[in-house]
Amino acid sequence: MKNLIEIRWHGRGGQGAKTAALLLGDAALAKGLYIQAFPEYGPERMGAPVASFNRISPKPILLHSGVTNPDVVVVLDPTLIESVNVTEGMNENGILIVNTERAPKEVKSDCGVKGDIKVFTVDASGISKDCIGKDIPNTPMLGALVKATGILDFKEMLEDTKHKLEKKFKSKPEVIEGNLKAIERAFNEVKS
Amino acid sequence: MSKINVVARTGNEAMAEAMRQINPDVVAAYPITPATEIVQIFASYVADGLVDTEFVPVESEHSAMSACIGSSAAGGRTMTGTSSQGLALMAEILYVASGLRLPIVLAEVNRALSSPINIHCDHSDTMMVRDAGWIQIFSENAQEAYDNMVQAVKIAETAALPTMVTTDGFIISHGMERIEIFEDKDVKDFVGPKKLGQYLLNLEKPITLGALDLQDYYFEHRRQLAEAMIDSKNIILDVAKTFKDKFGRAYGLFESYKLDDADRAIVVMGSTAGTAKVVADGLRAKGIKAGVLKLRVFRPFPKAEVAEALKNIKAVAVMDRSDTISGHEGPLALEVKAALFDSNIKKEVPDYIFGLGGREVRLEDIESVYKDLGDIIDGKSKDRVTYLGVRE
Structure with a gap:
């Protein structure tokens, strides 16, 4: 992998953009990588646009400035594309992953994607509703991200996320099961 | 060498983890806005029975420090945490703690002071109490926050002397990073049992x-x-040496990053030091021979050592x-300049x-500082104070 990968997650307050960054950070750490996971702190309101970030590197990460030129952008809510410039500052060879039923080609024109940015889409909300019973697209998007970027081994990531979810949802085993299924489906269903 | 566990933690979690392992006798705290999670996480350790600590929830930060003073004076190992307005509200009592020579340890998250209302990072709160007689130790990242708490x-x-360990608000306090934590028993061994000097609950030898x-006195x-603050410099270095022997990581009064052959250097504290190292690289x-002097210990201020480290560098800026x-100038620049002046530099x-x-603070901002230093080397003069990244 290249020295440092920077990731930006776009979501709306309550969709779990922060949790997704934390879970990804944890999974990368389990693989022996150095990580950062941090949210952008503004007014935290349900439904308002929010962002969170990851840095992942095989070497210690000294940078503590914001992520301005992400290699990967993940969009948890397709309606954000209308109000937020989700491709802002993206590297030319970056990867954009959007939770939507639309095809990558359509999203490419919706976002006015330039250059060699690769676009992936997956219906994470649909998957989430099927598997978890609620529209919580953050965990399935984790599966899509691993497929699109190849930065982690999928099985290892799934295993680590399982451990993390087991801690968080001790009393709700059905939530763990649903999330893991959603991650796996999104991994398999993401399109480029 | 101690066994280490690699974990992902926010700065707040790292500091709370250190507090759990230290297992103080008393933690008194009040979460004024903007509080951090440090004390909240620690309170959950108390509730879960993971520590033996007496947790004293009080009604303000002023009372929190007052309760800490009572506990520490009685002979208890005492810790607390605060940030921003909370530290400001503690200010009066911070002076009492140092005047009574009570070794309270405070986890402080650096954040702006009102007004305007703001909850984000700067060093105004910690600098406001820089003359309160507390040792002040800055951390670049979550790892250093943890290590510094253990040493504190x-x-x-x-x-x-009371000691505050600081991290940068949000950037470190709420950002998750890879850190290495030690075994509980190794931290316990390192910290050791509290040495009781004179204390109030010693009925054999009552004191006031x-x-x-x-x-008169x-x-x-x-x-x-x-004098205690002067002496604390060597104590900080001794503790750092013991820490390195046991845990492997080296700490000093400051870190010299590629200063040996540098012709230009930035002096800075906290998380920005990491970003400055990336720019220097x-x-x-x-x-271009760029370096960074990352100050770790602001109080006591290592005047002679800082001057020595900077003496051969052609151009130096402070952030x-x-x-x-x-x-x-700002507080750090005033100290650095006084240090250089007194060493005839x-x-x-x-x-x-x-x-x-x-x-x-973007990479470009720090690059512009190094560029200014290049101009100084070329014989051009620069403004004494620049507000970097402000709109005006």
Whole structure:
């Protein structure tokens, strides 16, 4: 992998953009990588646009400035594309992953994607509703991200996320099961 | 060498983890806005029975520090945490803690002071109490926050001075990073049992603490406090040495990053030091000899050592994440300049006040500081104080 990968997650307050960054950070750490996971702190309101970030590197990460030129952008809510410039500052060879039923080609024109940015889409909300019973697209998007970027081994990531979810949802085993299924489906269903 | 566990933790979690392993006798706290999670996480350890600590929830930060003083004076190992307005509200009692020479350890998250209302990172709160007689240790990242907390207890109790360990608000406090934590028993061994000197609950040898101390002895007691702060420098270094022997990581009063052959250097504290190192590396790849002096210990200020480290560097800039609003430089620049002056080193040292209220400091901002230093080397003069990244 290249020295440092920077990731930006776009979501709306309550969709779990922060949790997704934390879970990804944890999974990368389990693989022996150095990580950062941090949210952008503004007014935290349900439904308002929010962002969170990851840095992942095989070497210690000294940078503590914001992520301005992400290699990967993940969009948890397709309606954000209308109000937020989700491709802002993206590297030319970056990867954009959007939770939507639309095809990558359509999203490419919706976002006015330039250059060699690769676009992936997956219906994470649909998957989430099927598997978890609620529209919580953050965990399935984790599966899509691993497929699109190849930065982690999928099985290892799934295993680590399982451990993390087991801690968080001790009393709700059905939530763990649903999330893991959603991650796996999104991994398999993401399109480029 | 201690076994280590690699985990992902926020700065707040890292500090709370250190507190759990230290297992203090008393933690008294009140979460004024903007509080951090440190005390909240620690309270959950208390509730879960993971520590033996007596947790004293009080009604303000002023009371929190007051309760800490009572506990520490009685002989208990005592810790608390705060941030921003909370530290400001504690200010009156911080002076009491140091005056009574009580080794309280405070986890402080650096954040802006009102007004305008803001909850983000700068160093205004910690700098506001820089003359309160507390040892002040800055951390670059979550790992250093954890390591510094573990060292702080030993430092405070050996120096008989209260000690605050700081991290940068949000950037470190709420950002998750890879850190290495030690086994509980190794931290416990390192910290050791609290050495009881004179304390209130010693019925064999009753003492009075906090008595009226007028023209006859007040001055002598303040002089002793000043002497304790001078002496604490070597204590901090001794504790760092013991820490390195046991845990492997080296700490000093400051970190010299590629200063040996540098012709230009930035002096900075906290998380920005990491970003400055990345910029310095980038410049070095282009053949520019850039370095960073990351100050770890602001109180006591390592005057002679800082001057020595900077003496052969052609151009030096200071980056201050707070302002003195004095019409002159920020607090760090004033210290650095005094250090250079007293060592007969004449240099133009521009100060860059940056990042107030969490204003992002970008790589380009730090590059521009190094560029200014290049101009100084070329014989051009620069403004004494620049507000870096402000709109005006």
